[in-house]
Amino acid sequence: MSDLKGGLSEAVEAAFAGLGLPAELGRVTASDRPDLADFQSNGALAAAKRVGKNPRELAAAVAEALAGDARLASIEIAGPGFINLKLTDAALGERAQEIANDPRLGAEMVAEPRRVLVDYGGPNVAKPMHVGHLRASIIGESIKRLYRFRGDTVLGDAHFGDWGYQMGLLIGAAMDESPAVRDAVEALNAGETADAAVFNAVTLADLDRLYPEAAAKGKADTDYRDRARKITAGLQDRRAGYFALWQRFRDVTQVALERDFHALGVDFDLWKGESDVEDLIDPMVAELDAKGLLVDDQGARIIRVTREGDKKELPPLLVVSSEGSAMYGTTDLATILDRKRSFDPHLVIYCVDQRQADHFEIVFRAAYLAGYATEGQLNHVGFGTMNGTDGKPFKTREGGVLKLADMIEMTRTKARERLHEAGLGENLSPDEFEDIAGKVAVAALKFADLQNFRGTSYVFDLDRFTSFEGKTGPYLLYQAVRVKSVLRRAAEEGVQPGPIVVAEPAERELVLTLDAFETALAEAYDRQAPNAVAEHAYRLSQAFSKFYAACPILQAEPAIRASRLALATATLAQLERALDVLGIAVPERM
RNA sequence: GCGCCCUUAGCUCAACCGGAUAGAGCACUCGCCUUCUAAGCGAGCGGUUGCAGGUUCGAGUCCUGCAGGGCGCGCCA
Numbered sequence: 001m002s003d004l005k006g007g008l009s010e011a012v013e014a015a016f017a018g019l020g021l022p023a024e025l026g027r028v029t030a031s032d033r034p035d036l037a038d039f040q041s042n043g044a045l046a047a048a049k050r051v052g053k054n055p056r057e058l059a060a061a062v063a064e065a066l067a068g069d070a071r072l073a074s075i076e077i078a079g080p081g082f083i084n085l086k087l088t089d090a091a092l093g094e095r096a097q098e099i100a101n102d103p104r105l106g107a108e109m110v111a112e113p114r115r116v117l118v119d120y121g122g123p124n125v126a127k128p129m130h131v132g133h134l135r136a137s138i139i140g141e142s143i144k145r146l147y148r149f150r151g152d153t154v155l156g157d158a159h160f161g162d163w164g165y166q167m168g169l170l171i172g173a174a175m176d177e178s179p180a181v182r183d184a185v186e187a188l189n190a191g192e193t194a195d196a197a198v199f200n201a202v203t204l205a206d207l208d209r210l211y212p213e214a215a216a217k218g219k220a221d222t223d224y225r226d227r228a229r230k231i232t233a234g235l236q237d238r239r240a241g242y243f244a245l246w247q248r249f250r251d252v253t254q255v256a257l258e259r260d261f262h263a264l265g266v267d268f269d270l271w272k273g274e275s276d277v278e279d280l281i282d283p284m285v286a287e288l289d290a291k292g293l294l295v296d297d298q299g300a301r302i303i304r305v306t307r308e309g310d311k312k313e314l315p316p317l318l319v320v321s322s323e324g325s326a327m328y329g330t331t332d333l334a335t336i337l338d339r340k341r342s343f344d345p346h347l348v349i350y351c352v353d354q355r356q357a358d359h360f361e362i363v364f365r366a367a368y369l370a371g372y373a374t375e376g377q378l379n380h381v382g383f384g385t386m387n388g389t390d391g392k393p394f395k396t397r398e399g400g401v402l403k404l405a406d407m408i409e410m411t412r413t414k415a416r417e418r419l420h421e422a423g424l425g426e427n428l429s430p431d432e433f434e435d436i437a438g439k440v441a442v443a444a445l446k447f448a449d450l451q452n453f454r455g456t457s458y459v460f461d462l463d464r465f466t467s468f469e470g471k472t473g474p475y476l477l478y479q480a481v482r483v484k485s486v487l488r489r490a491a492e493e494g495v496q497p498g499p500i501v502v503a504e505p506a507e508r509e510l511v512l513t514l515d516a517f518e519t520a521l522a523e524a525y526d527r528q529a530p531n532a533v534a535e536h537a538y539r540l541s542q543a544f545s546k547f548y549a550a551c552p553i554l555q556a557e558p559a560i561r562a563s564r565l566a567l568a569t570a571t572l573a574q575l576e577r578a579l580d581v582l583g584i585a586v587p588e589r590m
Numbered sequence: 591g592c593g594c595c596c597u598u599a600g601c602u603c604a605a606c607c608g609g610a611u612a613g614a615g616c617a618c619u620c621g622c623c624u625u626c627u628a629a630g631c632g633a634g635c636g637g638u639u640g641c642a643g644g645u646u647c648g649a650g651u652c653c654u655g656c657a658g659g660g661c662g663c664g665c666c667a
Contacts, residue, residue, distance in 0.1 A: 024607095027607085029606065030606080032609080032610065032611090033610065033611080036610085040609095040610090042608095042609055042610095045609070045647080045648080046607095046608095046609095048647085049646090049647080055647085078610070079609085079610050080609085080610080080647070080648080082609075082610065122667085124667070161667060163667095164666075164667065165665095165666055165667075166666070166667065169666090215666080218666085219666090274667090297664085298664080298665085299665085300664075300665055302664075302665095310593095311592085311593065311594090312592055312593045312594090312663080313592085313593095313663090314593095314663090315663065315664050316664070317664090318664055318665055320665090321664095321665040322665060323665075325665085327664090327665065327666090327667090328666075328667045329667095331667095354594090354595070354661080354662095355660095355661055355662065356662090356667095357594070357595090357661090357662075358593085358594080358662055358663070359662090359667090382595095384595085384596085384660090385660085385661090387660095392660095393660095418629085419629095421629095422629055424627090424629080451603075451604085451614095451615095452602090452603060452604085453603090453604080455595080455596090456595090456596075456603085457595095457596080457660080458602080458603075459601095459602065459603095461602075464601095464602070464615090464616075467615095467616080467629090468629035469615085469616080469629065469630090470614090470615040470616060470629095471602095471603085471614065471615040471616085472615085472629095474629065475615095475629070475630090477629090478627080478629050478630080479629095479630090481627075481629095482626085482627050482629095482630085485626075485627055486626050486627090489626060490626085519606070520606090522606095523606055527606095531604080532606080535604070535605095535614090538614085538615095539614095542614090545630060545631065546631070546632090548626080548630080548631085549622095549628095549630070549631045549632085550631085552625075552626070553626060554625095554626050555625065555626070568626095589627090590627090590629090
């Protein structure tokens with residue numbers, strides 16, 4: 001089964017081939033001029049250039065070859081040589097029926113499913129969650145769902161940043177603050193027994209508070225920095241006190257992260273961290289050395305990754321620092337090795353801020369040199385920053401970093417207000433109302449992000465995102481809920497869906513939009529750009545809304561009523577499916 | 591200094607290998623609820639796609655230069 005675009009492409013490509021022209025030129029796309037046609041092919045223009053003939057003559061010859069096609073109501077040549085195709089109502093009705101009967105709602109599967117790992121770019125133990133993590137999780141979750149829906153086997157890994165210098169800083173700061181913690185750490189480090197329960201007093205709030213202070217001190221004070229480095233090395237040597245305290249940091253952080261991410265409808269398959277590959281590092285370094293990739297430089301051990309033709313000189317990958325510790329890039333490299341051994345992915349997608357592009361380029365090149373992946377298997381899918389209304393990276397009114405949990409709560413509060421304003425949900429139970437407010441909040445946040453191409457930065461404006469008018473998440477939920485309401489009423493009245501017959505302009509438009517699902521999914525998949533799916537969901541909602549306004553469903557005469565009910569059912573299913581790919585859930589009512 | 595990204599309507603953003611008249615939403619103006627959820631629908635207003643060249647039958651899209659903005663550039667992650 002293929003969509004209308006695909007089916008027509010085959011016919012037009014065959015017509016091109018029949019004229020001795022390259023078949024691929026016959027590719028059909030949705031029409032740029034819906035007033036003139038449903039679909040178009042621009043191939044005659046390109047072909048004319050290649051063979052030196054008049055494009056309109058070539059187009060006419062193609063049109064003649066297509067003349068017998070029963071699907072086509074008209075074939076017209078327009079402008080310099082566009083081939084405009086209009087479908088019969090019958091062909092549209094048939095396709096609508098196909099979509100309605102299809103569990104995948106008209107979406108295809110990839111020909112060769114792959115194993116794909118999505119890396120969400122690592123929330124860190126020490127650093128508070130900021131808006132960058134929101135984008136990574138929203139986009140990463142959507143890419144995971146998209147790839148999965150297309151047929152790939154996909155794992156999402158939170159890839160916790162739980163190792164390295166930041167941990168040394170934090171352990172030192174926690175020890176400075178509490179003599180009890182300090183004594184316990186030192187006792188354990190010395191091989192004595194100590195009550196590790198004192199570590200349980202350390203909370204996530206403590207970490208959030210201590211880290212920025214410690215990081216600032218480490219920058220200003222060399223002694224402080226040296227101590228943190230020594231602690232880091234001690235942690236990497238598994239000294240019992242450091243290790244036990246570190247474990248506590250990790251636990252409190254993971255609990256909070258899981259809660260926050262779950263509230264956003266983001267769930268990870270793997271909660272791996274940088275610490276999980278710690279044991280791989282020494283053997284890996286030895287192996288890199290044996291392969292002759294390591295170079296001693298200024299007391300550190302590096303891998304040079306420059307290539308012929310580089311426009312600028314990339315810094316090398318720093319594998320072992322002059323202090324003897326593993327670096328950020330080292331754990332990334334070890335993670336690549338670990339994933340190759342455990343999952344052997346065809347593709348690893350790093351969903352991380354665009355600003356880290358150079359870092360990933362360096363790590364990837366090192367991995368290719370080491371043979372841990374083959375060229376092209378590692379893919380950095382970068383995204384822009386989320387800015388405040390002043391155009392600068394988003395900050396709270398006080399100038400601080402907004403925590404993810406606070407942002408979610410802020411959005412929920414806004415959602416509740418909006419629901420009250422609209423007088424909605426007043427006769428629902430408090431639990432259901434809260435559930436709806438949560439879904440509205442998630443839809444608002446996610447759709448606002450995903451409707452933009454991931455690579456561009458965008459402005460975070462909560463009032464706009466939670467608005468229930470216009471191109472927003474709540475609008476999409478409203479449309480879906482409205483269909484559910486009609487279907488519920490139909491069920492109460494015992495009305496059954498029946499064969500789909502297309503007649504009205506609004507019905508034609510709706511079916512053409514339903515048919516475009518596959519195109520949107522394929523584009524999103526190929527470009528790793530969920531905004532194509534977001535755009536489709538919005539267009540589908542709009543097309544339905546027009547249909548809803550123009551074509552009464554339950555009041556229509558029985559045959560038409562059955563047809564429109566079937567169309568509405570298929571629309572809802574596809575809309576929910578598209579929203580699901582975006583990670584947005586729809587309530588039953590609102 | 592070197593490199594990467596960005597600049598599209600008053601604002602926020604789209605635009606499928608280069609195709610016809612560059613599209614949405616917000617804001618603003620007007621019309622539509624005794625009929626399935628008006629958080630909706632319809633109509634209108636709004637553009638020298640930062641600037642200057644080039645390639646092409648055809649450029650927001652490709653190339654060159656310039657201006658403005660953002661980001662990155664070895665021992666943090």
